[in-house]
Amino acid sequence: MEPILQVENLTKQYPDFKLDHVSFSIPKGAIMGLIGENGAGKSTTINAILDLIKKDEGVVKFWGQELSSDPRNIKENIGVVFDGVNFYETLTPAKIGRISAAAYKQWDDTTYDNYLKKLQLPPRKEIKTFSRGMKMKLSIAVALSHKPKLLILDEATGGLDPVMRDDMLDLFLDFVQDENHSILMSSHISTDLEKVADYITFIHKGKALFCKEKDELRYQYGIIRCKTDQFDAIDRSEILAYRKRDYQWDVLVADKEKARRKYKASVVDDATIDDILLLYVKGDQIK
Protein backbone atom coordinates (compact mmCIF):
# COMPACT_ATOMS: atom_id res chain seq x y z
CA MET A 1 0.00 0.00 0.00
CA GLU A 2 1.32 3.43 -0.94
CA PRO A 3 2.27 5.49 2.10
CA ILE A 4 0.67 8.90 2.65
CA LEU A 5 4.07 10.43 3.32
CA GLN A 6 7.42 9.05 2.31
CA VAL A 7 10.66 10.70 3.40
CA GLU A 8 13.92 9.42 1.95
CA ASN A 9 17.41 10.59 2.87
CA LEU A 10 16.28 14.05 3.90
CA THR A 11 19.40 16.12 4.45
CA LYS A 12 19.93 19.73 5.37
CA GLN A 13 23.28 21.20 6.33
CA TYR A 14 23.62 24.25 8.57
CA PRO A 15 26.95 25.60 9.84
CA ASP A 16 26.40 24.06 13.30
CA PHE A 17 23.82 21.35 12.63
CA LYS A 18 23.12 18.68 10.05
CA LEU A 19 19.88 16.86 9.40
CA ASP A 20 21.49 13.70 8.18
CA HIS A 21 19.74 11.39 5.69
CA VAL A 22 16.49 11.04 7.63
CA SER A 23 14.10 8.44 6.21
CA PHE A 24 10.69 7.17 7.27
CA SER A 25 7.23 6.68 5.84
CA ILE A 26 3.70 6.92 7.21
CA PRO A 27 1.11 4.40 6.08
CA LYS A 28 -2.56 5.29 5.78
CA GLY A 29 -4.49 5.33 9.05
CA ALA A 30 -1.36 5.61 11.20
CA ILE A 31 0.09 8.12 13.64
CA MET A 32 3.83 8.59 13.35
CA GLY A 33 5.52 10.13 16.38
CA LEU A 34 8.68 12.08 15.76
CA ILE A 35 10.58 12.09 19.00
CA GLY A 36 13.85 13.53 20.16
CA GLU A 37 15.33 16.04 22.58
CA ASN A 38 15.08 19.80 21.98
CA GLY A 39 17.32 20.69 19.05
CA ALA A 40 17.49 17.11 17.78
CA GLY A 41 16.09 18.12 14.36
CA LYS A 42 12.36 17.39 14.62
CA SER A 43 11.23 20.85 13.50
CA THR A 44 13.94 20.98 10.83
CA THR A 45 12.59 17.66 9.50
CA ILE A 46 9.03 19.03 9.39
CA ASN A 47 10.16 22.32 7.81
CA ALA A 48 12.06 20.41 5.13
CA ILE A 49 9.11 18.07 4.51
CA LEU A 50 6.86 21.10 3.97
CA ASP A 51 9.40 22.82 1.69
CA LEU A 52 9.70 25.71 4.15
CA ILE A 53 13.45 25.26 3.99
CA LYS A 54 15.44 24.04 1.01
CA LYS A 55 16.67 20.50 1.44
CA ASP A 56 20.21 19.73 0.31
CA GLU A 57 19.40 16.12 -0.47
CA GLY A 58 16.54 13.67 -0.32
CA VAL A 59 13.02 13.15 -1.58
CA VAL A 60 9.69 13.81 0.13
CA LYS A 61 6.54 12.40 -1.43
CA PHE A 62 2.93 12.98 -0.42
CA TRP A 63 0.63 10.34 -1.92
CA GLY A 64 3.50 9.46 -4.26
CA GLN A 65 3.97 13.04 -5.47
CA GLU A 66 6.56 15.65 -4.58
CA LEU A 67 5.04 18.81 -3.09
CA SER A 68 6.54 20.98 -5.83
CA SER A 69 4.73 18.99 -8.53
CA ASP A 70 1.26 20.22 -7.51
CA PRO A 71 1.59 22.39 -4.41
CA ARG A 72 -1.97 23.81 -4.30
CA ASN A 73 -3.77 20.49 -4.49
CA ILE A 74 -1.39 18.65 -2.21
CA LYS A 75 -1.54 21.42 0.43
CA GLU A 76 -5.36 21.27 0.33
CA ASN A 77 -5.01 17.81 1.86
CA ILE A 78 -2.48 18.71 4.54
CA GLY A 79 -3.42 20.32 7.84
CA VAL A 80 -0.51 21.81 9.76
CA VAL A 81 -0.31 22.97 13.36
CA PHE A 82 2.85 24.65 14.59
CA ASP A 83 3.75 25.48 18.15
CA GLY A 84 1.17 28.29 18.60
CA VAL A 85 -1.38 30.18 16.59
CA ASN A 86 -0.06 31.90 13.47
CA PHE A 87 -2.68 34.61 13.22
CA TYR A 88 -2.23 38.11 14.61
CA GLU A 89 -3.66 38.50 18.09
CA THR A 90 -6.40 41.00 17.25
CA LEU A 91 -8.18 38.53 14.96
CA THR A 92 -11.15 36.51 16.15
CA PRO A 93 -11.95 32.85 15.36
CA ALA A 94 -14.78 34.10 13.11
CA LYS A 95 -12.39 36.24 11.04
CA ILE A 96 -9.82 33.44 10.94
CA GLY A 97 -12.58 31.21 9.58
CA ARG A 98 -13.31 33.69 6.79
CA ILE A 99 -9.59 34.01 5.95
CA SER A 100 -9.16 30.24 5.85
CA ALA A 101 -12.38 29.77 3.85
CA ALA A 102 -10.90 32.05 1.18
CA ALA A 103 -7.72 29.95 1.09
CA TYR A 104 -9.05 26.38 0.98
CA LYS A 105 -11.41 25.02 -1.67
CA GLN A 106 -12.31 22.18 0.71
CA TRP A 107 -13.06 24.50 3.65
CA ASP A 108 -16.26 23.57 5.48
CA ASP A 109 -17.87 26.33 7.58
CA THR A 110 -20.16 23.89 9.36
CA THR A 111 -17.25 21.67 10.42
CA TYR A 112 -15.37 24.75 11.67
CA ASP A 113 -18.37 26.05 13.63
CA ASN A 114 -18.86 22.61 15.15
CA TYR A 115 -15.23 22.47 16.23
CA LEU A 116 -15.49 25.96 17.77
CA LYS A 117 -18.53 24.82 19.74
CA LYS A 118 -17.01 21.45 20.71
CA LEU A 119 -13.77 23.08 21.85
CA GLN A 120 -15.63 25.94 23.57
CA LEU A 121 -13.95 28.70 21.60
CA PRO A 122 -15.87 32.01 21.48
CA PRO A 123 -16.05 32.99 17.80
CA ARG A 124 -16.07 36.77 18.32
CA LYS A 125 -13.41 37.13 20.96
CA GLU A 126 -9.93 38.37 20.01
CA ILE A 127 -7.38 35.58 20.26
CA LYS A 128 -5.06 37.71 22.41
CA THR A 129 -7.47 36.96 25.29
CA PHE A 130 -7.14 33.19 24.74
CA SER A 131 -5.03 30.90 26.90
CA ARG A 132 -2.30 28.87 25.22
CA GLY A 133 -4.53 25.83 25.30
CA MET A 134 -7.36 27.70 23.58
CA LYS A 135 -4.97 28.97 20.91
CA MET A 136 -3.77 25.45 20.21
CA LYS A 137 -7.35 24.21 20.04
CA LEU A 138 -8.12 26.98 17.55
CA SER A 139 -5.13 26.02 15.39
CA ILE A 140 -6.30 22.42 15.37
CA ALA A 141 -9.88 23.45 14.54
CA VAL A 142 -8.56 25.44 11.55
CA ALA A 143 -6.32 22.56 10.45
CA LEU A 144 -9.19 20.06 10.58
CA SER A 145 -11.87 22.21 8.93
CA HIS A 146 -10.53 21.98 5.41
CA LYS A 147 -10.83 18.20 5.56
CA PRO A 148 -7.15 17.25 5.31
CA LYS A 149 -6.01 13.68 4.92
CA LEU A 150 -2.67 14.26 6.60
CA LEU A 151 -2.18 16.23 9.78
CA ILE A 152 1.29 17.51 10.60
CA LEU A 153 1.76 18.67 14.19
CA ASP A 154 4.96 20.32 15.31
CA GLU A 155 5.09 20.33 19.12
CA ALA A 156 1.35 21.01 19.14
CA THR A 157 0.86 19.68 22.67
CA GLY A 158 3.91 21.35 24.22
CA GLY A 159 3.18 23.65 27.13
CA LEU A 160 -0.38 22.39 27.65
CA ASP A 161 -1.70 21.00 30.91
CA PRO A 162 -2.42 17.23 31.05
CA VAL A 163 -6.20 17.64 30.70
CA MET A 164 -5.86 19.86 27.64
CA ARG A 165 -3.28 17.48 26.16
CA ASP A 166 -5.63 14.58 26.66
CA ASP A 167 -8.44 16.47 24.86
CA MET A 168 -6.08 17.09 21.95
CA LEU A 169 -4.97 13.48 21.79
CA ASP A 170 -8.62 12.39 21.65
CA LEU A 171 -9.11 14.70 18.66
CA PHE A 172 -6.14 13.12 16.91
CA LEU A 173 -7.40 9.62 17.60
CA ASP A 174 -10.82 10.62 16.19
CA PHE A 175 -9.09 11.93 13.08
CA VAL A 176 -7.34 8.63 12.32
CA GLN A 177 -10.58 6.69 12.67
CA ASP A 178 -10.81 7.32 8.94
CA GLU A 179 -8.33 4.84 7.49
CA ASN A 180 -7.29 7.30 4.78
CA HIS A 181 -6.07 9.76 7.39
CA SER A 182 -2.61 9.89 8.97
CA ILE A 183 -0.75 12.09 11.41
CA LEU A 184 2.88 13.09 11.69
CA MET A 185 3.35 14.40 15.19
CA SER A 186 6.55 15.76 16.63
CA SER A 187 6.87 16.04 20.37
CA HIS A 188 9.42 15.84 23.11
CA ILE A 189 6.65 14.70 25.48
CA SER A 190 7.04 10.99 25.02
CA THR A 191 3.97 10.08 27.10
CA ASP A 192 1.76 11.76 24.48
CA LEU A 193 3.27 9.66 21.75
CA GLU A 194 3.11 6.58 23.91
CA LYS A 195 -0.66 7.12 24.12
CA VAL A 196 -1.47 7.68 20.46
CA ALA A 197 1.38 6.86 18.09
CA ASP A 198 1.52 3.69 16.03
CA TYR A 199 5.10 4.26 14.91
CA ILE A 200 7.98 6.13 16.50
CA THR A 201 10.85 7.74 14.64
CA PHE A 202 13.59 8.77 17.03
CA ILE A 203 15.76 11.66 15.91
CA HIS A 204 18.99 12.39 17.73
CA LYS A 205 21.59 14.95 16.67
CA GLY A 206 20.00 15.21 13.23
CA LYS A 207 19.94 11.47 12.55
CA ALA A 208 16.99 9.10 12.63
CA LEU A 209 18.26 6.44 15.03
CA PHE A 210 15.29 4.19 14.39
CA CYS A 211 11.78 4.08 12.99
CA LYS A 212 9.79 1.31 14.62
CA GLU A 213 6.31 0.28 15.63
CA LYS A 214 5.55 1.63 19.08
CA ASP A 215 4.42 -1.76 20.32
CA GLU A 216 7.73 -3.29 19.29
CA LEU A 217 9.49 -0.71 21.46
CA ARG A 218 7.10 -1.18 24.37
CA TYR A 219 6.91 -4.95 24.34
CA GLN A 220 10.38 -5.94 23.10
CA TYR A 221 12.82 -3.30 24.30
CA GLY A 222 14.15 -3.66 27.82
CA ILE A 223 16.70 -2.21 30.21
CA ILE A 224 19.19 -4.44 31.98
CA ARG A 225 20.11 -3.04 35.41
CA CYS A 226 23.42 -4.61 36.39
CA LYS A 227 26.75 -4.27 38.16
CA THR A 228 30.06 -3.69 36.40
CA ASP A 229 31.08 -7.35 36.21
CA GLN A 230 27.64 -8.26 34.81
CA PHE A 231 27.88 -5.41 32.32
CA ASP A 232 31.23 -6.72 31.12
CA ALA A 233 29.62 -10.11 30.48
CA ILE A 234 26.89 -8.72 28.21
CA ASP A 235 27.29 -9.51 24.50
CA ARG A 236 28.34 -6.17 22.94
CA SER A 237 26.25 -6.78 19.81
CA GLU A 238 23.09 -6.77 21.96
CA ILE A 239 23.75 -3.38 23.53
CA LEU A 240 21.88 -0.51 21.86
CA ALA A 241 22.89 2.08 24.45
CA TYR A 242 24.21 2.08 28.00
CA ARG A 243 24.66 4.45 30.86
CA LYS A 244 26.79 4.26 33.98
CA ARG A 245 25.01 5.35 37.10
CA ASP A 246 26.43 5.61 40.64
CA TYR A 247 26.04 1.95 41.57
CA GLN A 248 24.73 0.28 38.44
CA TRP A 249 24.73 0.17 34.68
CA ASP A 250 21.57 0.69 32.60
CA VAL A 251 21.76 -1.18 29.33
CA LEU A 252 19.18 -0.87 26.57
CA VAL A 253 18.53 -4.07 24.61
CA ALA A 254 16.12 -4.81 21.78
CA ASP A 255 14.91 -8.17 23.12
CA LYS A 256 14.10 -8.10 26.81
CA GLU A 257 12.84 -11.70 26.97
CA LYS A 258 16.08 -12.99 25.51
CA ALA A 259 18.00 -10.81 27.98
CA ARG A 260 15.94 -12.18 30.90
CA ARG A 261 16.78 -15.73 29.86
CA LYS A 262 20.45 -15.00 29.19
CA TYR A 263 21.36 -12.67 32.07
CA LYS A 264 19.47 -14.21 34.96
CA ALA A 265 21.58 -12.48 37.60
CA SER A 266 20.54 -9.05 36.33
CA VAL A 267 17.22 -7.27 36.55
CA VAL A 268 15.63 -6.62 33.15
CA ASP A 269 12.92 -3.91 33.26
CA ASP A 270 10.39 -2.93 30.63
CA ALA A 271 11.50 0.19 28.74
CA THR A 272 9.25 3.20 28.27
CA ILE A 273 9.77 5.56 25.34
CA ASP A 274 11.21 8.02 27.86
CA ASP A 275 13.74 5.43 29.07
CA ILE A 276 14.78 4.66 25.51
CA LEU A 277 15.12 8.36 24.66
CA LEU A 278 17.14 9.07 27.81
CA LEU A 279 19.53 6.18 27.24
CA TYR A 280 20.15 7.18 23.63
CA VAL A 281 20.58 10.86 24.49
CA LYS A 282 22.47 10.66 27.78
CA GLY A 283 24.10 7.28 27.39
CA ASP A 284 26.76 5.89 25.08
CA GLN A 285 26.72 3.44 22.25
CA ILE A 286 29.19 0.63 21.59
CA LYS A 287 31.37 1.82 18.73
Add this chain to the structure above:
Amino acid sequence: MKSLILKDLYNIGHNAKSMIFILLVLAFALIPSSGVEGYIIMSGILCSMMIITTFSFDDQSKWLKYAMVMPVTKKDIVISKFIVLLIFSAIGAVTGLVIGAIGGTIAHKGIFSSVNNMLSLLFTGAVSLVISEIAGSMSIPLLFKFGAEKARMLMLVSCLIPASIFFGVYKLFTLLGVSFTDQIIFILLCCSPFLALVWNFLMYKISYALFARKELL
Protein backbone atom coordinates in the same frame (compact mmCIF):
# COMPACT_ATOMS: atom_id res chain seq x y z
CA MET B 1 -4.65 35.29 -2.78
CA LYS B 2 -7.99 36.56 -1.49
CA SER B 3 -7.27 35.08 1.92
CA LEU B 4 -3.91 36.87 2.11
CA ILE B 5 -5.47 40.24 1.29
CA LEU B 6 -8.36 39.63 3.67
CA LYS B 7 -5.93 38.77 6.47
CA ASP B 8 -4.03 42.07 6.01
CA LEU B 9 -7.25 44.10 5.87
CA TYR B 10 -8.60 42.45 9.03
CA ASN B 11 -5.27 42.94 10.80
CA ILE B 12 -4.96 46.59 9.87
CA GLY B 13 -8.66 47.26 10.48
CA HIS B 14 -7.78 47.29 14.16
CA ASN B 15 -5.53 50.32 13.55
CA ALA B 16 -8.06 52.21 11.40
CA LYS B 17 -9.36 54.39 14.23
CA SER B 18 -5.91 55.58 15.26
CA MET B 19 -5.00 56.26 11.62
CA ILE B 20 -8.12 58.43 11.15
CA PHE B 21 -7.24 60.26 14.36
CA ILE B 22 -3.70 60.92 13.06
CA LEU B 23 -5.09 62.17 9.74
CA LEU B 24 -7.48 64.53 11.55
CA VAL B 25 -4.67 65.91 13.72
CA LEU B 26 -2.52 66.39 10.62
CA ALA B 27 -5.41 68.14 8.90
CA PHE B 28 -5.48 70.72 11.69
CA ALA B 29 -1.70 71.08 11.57
CA LEU B 30 -1.07 71.09 7.83
CA ILE B 31 -4.04 72.50 5.95
CA PRO B 32 -4.03 76.05 7.36
CA SER B 33 -0.26 76.44 6.88
CA SER B 34 0.73 74.24 3.90
CA GLY B 35 -2.54 73.96 2.04
CA VAL B 36 -4.75 71.08 1.03
CA GLU B 37 -2.43 69.61 -1.66
CA GLY B 38 0.41 68.83 0.75
CA TYR B 39 -2.07 67.27 3.15
CA ILE B 40 -3.57 64.96 0.50
CA ILE B 41 -0.12 63.74 -0.53
CA MET B 42 0.88 63.25 3.12
CA SER B 43 -2.32 61.27 3.73
CA GLY B 44 -1.59 58.93 0.82
CA ILE B 45 2.00 58.32 1.93
CA LEU B 46 0.98 57.73 5.57
CA CYS B 47 -1.65 55.17 4.63
CA SER B 48 0.69 53.41 2.20
CA MET B 49 3.19 53.02 5.04
CA MET B 50 0.67 50.77 6.80
CA ILE B 51 2.14 48.06 4.56
CA ILE B 52 5.11 48.05 6.96
CA THR B 53 2.71 47.43 9.83
CA THR B 54 1.26 44.40 8.02
CA PHE B 55 4.77 42.92 7.80
CA SER B 56 5.28 43.66 11.47
CA PHE B 57 2.08 41.76 12.34
CA ASP B 58 3.20 38.90 10.05
CA ASP B 59 6.54 38.70 11.84
CA GLN B 60 4.94 38.69 15.28
CA SER B 61 2.59 35.83 14.40
CA LYS B 62 5.07 33.95 12.15
CA TRP B 63 2.43 34.25 9.47
CA LEU B 64 4.63 33.78 6.40
CA LYS B 65 5.65 30.31 7.54
CA TYR B 66 2.01 29.41 8.11
CA ALA B 67 0.89 30.95 4.83
CA MET B 68 3.30 28.67 2.99
CA VAL B 69 1.53 25.57 4.27
CA MET B 70 -1.76 26.93 2.90
CA PRO B 71 -2.57 26.37 -0.78
CA VAL B 72 -0.82 29.57 -1.86
CA THR B 73 2.54 30.13 -3.49
CA LYS B 74 5.34 32.53 -2.67
CA LYS B 75 4.32 34.45 -5.79
CA ASP B 76 0.78 34.85 -4.38
CA ILE B 77 2.19 36.20 -1.12
CA VAL B 78 4.33 38.82 -2.88
CA ILE B 79 1.55 39.88 -5.27
CA SER B 80 -0.92 40.16 -2.38
CA LYS B 81 1.36 42.64 -0.60
CA PHE B 82 1.40 44.88 -3.70
CA ILE B 83 -2.39 44.68 -3.96
CA VAL B 84 -2.74 45.56 -0.28
CA LEU B 85 -0.37 48.50 -0.84
CA LEU B 86 -2.58 49.71 -3.70
CA ILE B 87 -5.66 49.44 -1.46
CA PHE B 88 -3.94 51.38 1.35
CA SER B 89 -2.68 54.05 -1.05
CA ALA B 90 -6.13 54.46 -2.60
CA ILE B 91 -7.75 54.69 0.84
CA GLY B 92 -5.11 57.28 1.82
CA ALA B 93 -5.66 59.37 -1.31
CA VAL B 94 -9.49 59.26 -1.01
CA THR B 95 -9.47 59.94 2.74
CA GLY B 96 -6.98 62.78 2.14
CA LEU B 97 -9.28 64.21 -0.53
CA VAL B 98 -12.36 64.05 1.68
CA ILE B 99 -10.74 65.41 4.87
CA GLY B 100 -8.69 67.85 2.79
CA ALA B 101 -11.79 69.19 1.02
CA ILE B 102 -13.66 69.62 4.31
CA GLY B 103 -10.61 71.10 6.05
CA GLY B 104 -9.86 73.35 3.09
CA THR B 105 -13.42 74.67 3.09
CA ILE B 106 -13.27 75.38 6.83
CA ALA B 107 -9.87 77.07 6.38
CA HIS B 108 -11.25 79.17 3.47
CA LYS B 109 -8.82 77.78 0.89
CA GLY B 110 -11.31 78.37 -1.92
CA ILE B 111 -11.46 74.73 -3.02
CA PHE B 112 -14.97 74.92 -4.37
CA SER B 113 -14.61 78.47 -5.73
CA SER B 114 -14.00 77.28 -9.29
CA VAL B 115 -14.14 74.11 -11.38
CA ASN B 116 -10.40 74.47 -11.97
CA ASN B 117 -9.68 74.36 -8.24
CA MET B 118 -11.86 71.30 -7.83
CA LEU B 119 -10.17 69.54 -10.76
CA SER B 120 -6.79 70.50 -9.38
CA LEU B 121 -7.77 68.87 -6.08
CA LEU B 122 -8.81 65.66 -7.84
CA PHE B 123 -5.56 65.74 -9.79
CA THR B 124 -3.65 66.07 -6.50
CA GLY B 125 -5.50 63.00 -5.24
CA ALA B 126 -4.26 61.03 -8.26
CA VAL B 127 -0.71 62.33 -7.73
CA SER B 128 -0.93 61.33 -4.07
CA LEU B 129 -1.88 57.80 -5.13
CA VAL B 130 1.08 57.61 -7.52
CA ILE B 131 3.59 58.98 -5.01
CA SER B 132 2.42 56.70 -2.20
CA GLU B 133 2.48 53.69 -4.54
CA ILE B 134 6.05 54.47 -5.59
CA ALA B 135 7.25 55.14 -2.03
CA GLY B 136 5.35 52.19 -0.54
CA SER B 137 6.41 49.69 -3.16
CA MET B 138 10.05 50.57 -2.50
CA SER B 139 9.65 49.32 1.06
CA ILE B 140 8.25 45.89 0.10
CA PRO B 141 11.48 44.24 -1.16
CA LEU B 142 13.33 45.72 1.82
CA LEU B 143 10.71 44.26 4.17
CA PHE B 144 10.92 40.84 2.54
CA LYS B 145 14.69 40.98 2.81
CA PHE B 146 15.18 42.48 6.27
CA GLY B 147 11.85 42.05 8.09
CA ALA B 148 9.73 44.62 9.84
CA GLU B 149 12.18 45.21 12.71
CA LYS B 150 13.99 47.80 10.66
CA ALA B 151 10.70 49.37 9.60
CA ARG B 152 11.42 52.88 10.84
CA MET B 153 14.64 53.07 8.94
CA LEU B 154 13.03 51.49 5.89
CA MET B 155 10.30 54.14 5.89
CA LEU B 156 12.97 56.77 5.44
CA VAL B 157 14.87 54.73 2.85
CA SER B 158 11.73 53.92 0.89
CA CYS B 159 10.94 57.62 0.54
CA LEU B 160 14.49 58.81 0.02
CA ILE B 161 15.54 56.38 -2.71
CA PRO B 162 12.78 57.15 -5.24
CA ALA B 163 12.98 60.87 -4.34
CA SER B 164 16.75 60.82 -4.95
CA ILE B 165 16.32 58.98 -8.25
CA PHE B 166 13.70 61.46 -9.48
CA PHE B 167 15.77 64.41 -8.28
CA GLY B 168 18.81 62.96 -10.06
CA VAL B 169 16.86 62.54 -13.29
CA TYR B 170 15.50 66.08 -12.94
CA LYS B 171 19.04 67.45 -12.44
CA LEU B 172 20.32 65.46 -15.41
CA PHE B 173 17.64 66.89 -17.68
CA THR B 174 18.37 70.39 -16.37
CA LEU B 175 22.06 69.93 -17.15
CA LEU B 176 21.13 68.75 -20.64
CA GLY B 177 19.27 72.03 -21.10
CA VAL B 178 15.73 70.72 -20.81
CA SER B 179 13.56 73.32 -19.11
CA PHE B 180 10.58 72.08 -17.11
CA THR B 181 7.68 74.27 -18.18
CA ASP B 182 4.21 73.88 -16.62
CA GLN B 183 3.14 71.99 -19.73
CA ILE B 184 6.01 69.48 -19.48
CA ILE B 185 5.38 69.00 -15.76
CA PHE B 186 1.70 68.40 -16.49
CA ILE B 187 2.58 65.82 -19.18
CA LEU B 188 5.03 64.14 -16.81
CA LEU B 189 2.40 63.98 -14.07
CA CYS B 190 -0.06 62.45 -16.56
CA CYS B 191 2.57 59.83 -17.41
CA SER B 192 3.34 59.14 -13.74
CA PRO B 193 0.75 56.33 -13.32
CA PHE B 194 2.62 54.37 -15.99
CA LEU B 195 5.86 55.13 -14.22
CA ALA B 196 4.31 53.86 -10.98
CA LEU B 197 3.21 50.68 -12.78
CA VAL B 198 6.69 50.04 -14.16
CA TRP B 199 8.22 50.85 -10.76
CA ASN B 200 5.83 48.45 -9.00
CA PHE B 201 6.57 45.71 -11.49
CA LEU B 202 10.30 46.17 -10.90
CA MET B 203 9.80 46.10 -7.12
CA TYR B 204 7.63 42.99 -7.45
CA LYS B 205 10.37 41.22 -9.41
CA ILE B 206 12.99 42.12 -6.79
CA SER B 207 10.66 41.17 -3.91
CA TYR B 208 9.85 37.80 -5.45
CA ALA B 209 13.52 37.05 -6.16
CA LEU B 210 14.34 37.81 -2.52
CA PHE B 211 11.37 35.94 -1.02
CA ALA B 212 11.79 32.89 -3.27
CA ARG B 213 15.21 32.29 -1.72
CA LYS B 214 14.05 32.90 1.84
CA GLU B 215 13.80 29.99 4.25
CA LEU B 216 10.87 30.18 6.63
CA LEU B 217 11.86 28.92 10.06
